[in-house]
Amino acid sequence: MPGGLKTDLYELKMAASYLRRRMVADATFSLFVRRLPRDRGYLVAAGLEDCLDFLEGFGFESEDLEYLGSIGFGSADLDAFRSLHFTGEVWAVPEGRVVLANEPLLEVTAPIAEAQLVETAMLNFVSYQTTLASKAARCRVAAGGGPVIDFAYRRTHGLEAASSVARVSAMVGFAGTSNVEAARHWGLTASGTMAHSYIEAFEREEDAYASFAADFPDQVTFLVDTYDPVEGIRGVIRLLQRTRHPGRYGVRLDSGDLQALARTARAMLDGAGLQEVSIFASGGLDEYSVEGLVRSGAPIDAYGVGTRMGVAADHPYVDTAYKLVAFDGRPVMKLSAGKTNLPGAKQVFRDEPGRRDVISLRSEKNPGSPLLERVMHQGRRLRPRPALALARARFESDLAWLPESALRIRGPRAPLARVSEELNRLSQRTLERIRRHSQEPSA
Amino acid sequence: MPGGLKTDLYELKMAASYLRRRMVADATFSLFVRRLPRDRGYLVAAGLEDCLDFLEGFGFESEDLEYLGSIGFGSADLDAFRSLHFTGEVWAVPEGRVVLANEPLLEVTAPIAEAQLVETAMLNFVSYQTTLASKAARCRVAAGGGPVIDFAYRRTHGLEAASSVARVSAMVGFAGTSNVEAARHWGLTASGTMAHSYIEAFEREEDAYASFAADFPDQVTFLVDTYDPVEGIRGVIRLLQRTRHPGRYGVRLDSGDLQALARTARAMLDGAGLQEVSIFASGGLDEYSVEGLVRSGAPIDAYGVGTRMGVAADHPYVDTAYKLVAFDGRPVMKLSAGKTNLPGAKQVFRDEPGRRDVISLRSEKNPGSPLLERVMHQGRRLRPRPALALARARFESDLAWLPESALRIRGPRAPLARVSEELNRLSQRTLERIRRHSQEPSA
Numbered sequence: 001m002p003g004g005l006k007t008d009l010y011e012l013k014m015a016a017s018y019l020r021r022r023m024v025a026d027a028t029f030s031l032f033v034r035r036l037p038r039d040r041g042y043l044v045a046a047g048l049e050d051c052l053d054f055l056e057g058f059g060f061e062s063e064d065l066e067y068l069g070s071i072g073f074g075s076a077d078l079d080a081f082r083s084l085h086f087t088g089e090v091w092a093v094p095e096g097r098v099v100l101a102n103e104p105l106l107e108v109t110a111p112i113a114e115a116q117l118v119e120t121a122m123l124n125f126v127s128y129q130t131t132l133a134s135k136a137a138r139c140r141v142a143a144g145g146g147p148v149i150d151f152a153y154r155r156t157h158g159l160e161a162a163s164s165v166a167r168v169s170a171m172v173g174f175a176g177t178s179n180v181e182a183a184r185h186w187g188l189t190a191s192g193t194m195a196h197s198y199i200e201a202f203e204r205e206e207d208a209y210a211s212f213a214a215d216f217p218d219q220v221t222f223l224v225d226t227y228d229p230v231e232g233i234r235g236v237i238r239l240l241q242r243t244r245h246p247g248r249y250g251v252r253l254d255s256g257d258l259q260a261l262a263r264t265a266r267a268m269l270d271g272a273g274l275q276e277v278s279i280f281a282s283g284g285l286d287e288y289s290v291e292g293l294v295r296s297g298a299p300i301d302a303y304g305v306g307t308r309m310g311v312a313a314d315h316p317y318v319d320t321a322y323k324l325v326a327f328d329g330r331p332v333m334k335l336s337a338g339k340t341n342l343p344g345a346k347q348v349f350r351d352e353p354g355r356r357d358v359i360s361l362r363s364e365k366n367p368g369s370p371l372l373e374r375v376m377h378q379g380r381r382l383r384p385r386p387a388l389a390l391a392r393a394r395f396e397s398d399l400a401w402l403p404e405s406a407l408r409i410r411g412p413r414a415p416l417a418r419v420s421e422e423l424n425r426l427s428q429r430t431l432e433r434i435r436r437h438s439q440e441p442s443a
Numbered sequence: 444m445p446g447g448l449k450t451d452l453y454e455l456k457m458a459a460s461y462l463r464r465r466m467v468a469d470a471t472f473s474l475f476v477r478r479l480p481r482d483r484g485y486l487v488a489a490g491l492e493d494c495l496d497f498l499e500g501f502g503f504e505s506e507d508l509e510y511l512g513s514i515g516f517g518s519a520d521l522d523a524f525r526s527l528h529f530t531g532e533v534w535a536v537p538e539g540r541v542v543l544a545n546e547p548l549l550e551v552t553a554p555i556a557e558a559q560l561v562e563t564a565m566l567n568f569v570s571y572q573t574t575l576a577s578k579a580a581r582c583r584v585a586a587g588g589g590p591v592i593d594f595a596y597r598r599t600h601g602l603e604a605a606s607s608v609a610r611v612s613a614m615v616g617f618a619g620t621s622n623v624e625a626a627r628h629w630g631l632t633a634s635g636t637m638a639h640s641y642i643e644a645f646e647r648e649e650d651a652y653a654s655f656a657a658d659f660p661d662q663v664t665f666l667v668d669t670y671d672p673v674e675g676i677r678g679v680i681r682l683l684q685r686t687r688h689p690g691r692y693g694v695r696l697d698s699g700d701l702q703a704l705a706r707t708a709r710a711m712l713d714g715a716g717l718q719e720v721s722i723f724a725s726g727g728l729d730e731y732s733v734e735g736l737v738r739s740g741a742p743i744d745a746y747g748v749g750t751r752m753g754v755a756a757d758h759p760y761v762d763t764a765y766k767l768v769a770f771d772g773r774p775v776m777k778l779s780a781g782k783t784n785l786p787g788a789k790q791v792f793r794d795e796p797g798r799r800d801v802i803s804l805r806s807e808k809n810p811g812s813p814l815l816e817r818v819m820h821q822g823r824r825l826r827p828r829p830a831l832a833l834a835r836a837r838f839e840s841d842l843a844w845l846p847e848s849a850l851r852i853r854g855p856r857a858p859l860a861r862v863s864e865e866l867n868r869l870s871q872r873t874l875e876r877i878r879r880h881s882q883e884p885s886a
Contacts, residue, residue: 013635027640119640154566157600157604157607200776201555215456215460226777228778324639336698
């Protein structure tokens with residue numbers, strides 16, 4: 001994916017203008033989330049690896065240039081684009097780490113046209129994957145240790161998003177995904193039961209159960225709510241008592257009052273001597289309903305969460321920005337109402353639990369360890385795409401760092417990073433310089 | 444995209460089971476939306492063309508089969524999958540048409556394994572594209588005739604979703620998109636202004652304006668809110684009065700109180716004799732805020748809507764289902780709590796404005812014209828991918844059909860289709876048969 005057209009039109013116009021004026025000095029852009037959505041006590045960094053793939057492959061193909069010529073770019077612009085690749089440096093928070101408001105997730109330093117052109121893709125990958133990873137993390141936390149499976153494939157915003165959902169949900173501790181393509185691609189555990197249509201394709205529900213058990217004797221999760229869940233469970237019990245397969249069996253409840261049905265199912269199964277048959281719950285679940293079920297003490301062994309997780313239904317985006325913070329050695333910032341940002345290339349220092357993160361200049365040294373790592377230099381990755389297990393380990397470790405108040409499902413309190421003295425001083429100086437000069441009439 | 448693994452694991456397990464048992468009779472699955480989200484008075488059908496592409500290309504490659512072998516499918520299953528393609532028939536509502544709750548958007552009839560395997564992709568394409576088209580339609584309606592531009596690229600759920608957003612927003616009447624790749628691919632109007640970073644890359648804002656106007660003399664929309672919007676507008680006025688280019692110019696307001704700023708900008712521009720300079724508004728807009736601005740009478744000429752439209756922020760999914768309605772000549776339905784569906788292959792008849800749609804059996808003939816068309820037979824499209832302009836024309840026509848109460852931005856009332864007598868009778872008979880037989884113990 002050369003990617004030259006995977007951008008907003010204005011990026012191309014600005015890049016062309018910079019190049020015509022030989023503005024080739026380095027610019028640093030900082031990508032961060034301005035404020036966390038309601039009911040988010042933290043975010044989980046994701047999307048970086050797709051960003052790095054994109055940057056390594058960035059360029060224009062001849063058909064891209066042909067199209068740009070057809071919409072008004074001149075031949076000098078096209079010549080400049082033809083040889084353009086991404087030659088810059090990237091510092092970033094590795095995937096799986098917990099991040100907070102205003103902490104840079106990624107900083108790009110490159111000749112300004114390059115850094116400008118990749119804005120759209122950087123924002124896209126980081127915004128949606130961080131949104132979805134953070135939502136999935138809440139589902140996993142809500143389940144309190146019970147396995148959670150990604151069932152979102154059918155209602156994500158496209159197949160690409162589904163693949164990302166499978167990946168980032170595994171990153172935050174999901175036990176499997178129904179998405180077969182993603183399971184293969186990312187090395188995840190593919191997981192699946194049966195649908196109502198399978199039951200309906202047989203004249204009698206119990207014949208469907210018997211057929212599926214005969215075809216997959218090792219493990220079956222019987223879907224019991226097609227017609228009447230209590231009758232469905234009876235059918236499963238009759239089948240298992242008759243056949244006495246030694247497989248791993250479960251029943252899936254997909255509608256109705258899941259708490260009450262789980263208790264009924266457990267009592268019926270236990271009464272029939274089928275204590276080892278597990279109970280799986282699904283059907284419109286998200287972290288709020290999963291937490292409710294866990295708190296109720298309902299005897300549910302595992303959860304399938306789908307649509308609401310896979311589209312982050314309660315807040316399907318985060319308020320990301322990719323802001324110029326330095327150009328040609330000069331720190332910059334914007335002052336737009338409600339949208340100011342801090343100037344300069346940055347680093348975030350994270351200390352032990354209970355201490356606030358410190359957002360500082362990249363050149364500073366502060367207590368704790370730095371969140372951003374240099375991951376790309378001169379347009380090349382400094383390490384291959386890391387295994388997902390590494391991101392998952394980072395998430396587990398940062399999860400343990402977070403205070404309980406941030407982990408709450410309802411009404412969490414997100415920790416706030418503080419800004420270092422040095423960064424505050426730079427911010428003040430930059431502000432004064434802008435106020436003095438930037439809106440003076442031209443000479 | 445052969446697509447064999449672009450599915451949930453359970454679809455493959457069910458398909459394998461059907462094939463082992465030589466259950467090869469035709470099944471009909473019906474894809475519909477159970478209920479409309481709050482604040483949706485109608486839906487706009489979208490996603491069909493991607494469904495048809497997928498079905499035409501559906502199959503398994505050898506590496507797909509290798510993977511399936513590695514996760515437990517037997518060699519007989521793999522042999523059966525190897526030769527499997529989609530050979531069925533599809534009836535569907537063409538893209539751009541307005542649809543209501545319970546009206547089938549798409550019906551697939553094929554040997555049951557084929558129809559089952561494609562469930563995930565059919566649901567995915569139709570669900571997210573219908574969600575996004577319906578959201579975009581509301582934005583366009585809210586603008587009351589003013590041009591609306593798609594600015595969502597940076598925060599959609601992936602680049603694939605961004606391309607769909609550009610396409611479906613054009614389908615419902617958007618005037619352009621910032622997404623260059625999508626503009627090229629779908630033949631849309633690419634549109635773009637300038638970013639704050641461009642302003643900041645110059646020491647003085649007015650130098651940035653002068654540079655951009657020199658580079659793109661035909662048309663510039665000046666972004667005025669980087670530091671102070673009133674000063675920004677003054678800078679634009681000075682520049683335009685000095686240079687007297689004959690281009691088409693505008694100012695863009697991207698933050699703060701857009702209504703007040705638009706009035707200020709208009710007064711300043713008019714006072715300077717720049718009546719022809721237009722005012723463009725953006726910054727976190729959606730149909731609710733656009734409607735507010737239009738109602739306020741703010742002198743805004745065009746709107747850029749981004750994230751909230753591109754992720755359908757207030758309701759990022761619709762409650763779609765893909766339900767088996769007939770198998771081997773036998774009508775079927777499920778009875779799960781809150782999730783029952785109507786049996787049998789269907790047709791929807793739409794009559795003149797003011798009359799309710801009628802959901803009926805496909806074999807019925809009712810007043811009005813049918814919504815579903817036969818679009819695929821024996822696995823092949825019955826017509827090439829139609830031009831987007833056709834879908835747009837359908838949308839315009841259906842928009843005129845909708846009552847005012849459905850078009851309201853806040854608190855709309857969605858018309859409800861009624862179910863034909865004949866379909867109600869079939870539903871009753873099917874219900875009785877299921878209650879009598881389906882949960883009896885196996886012989």
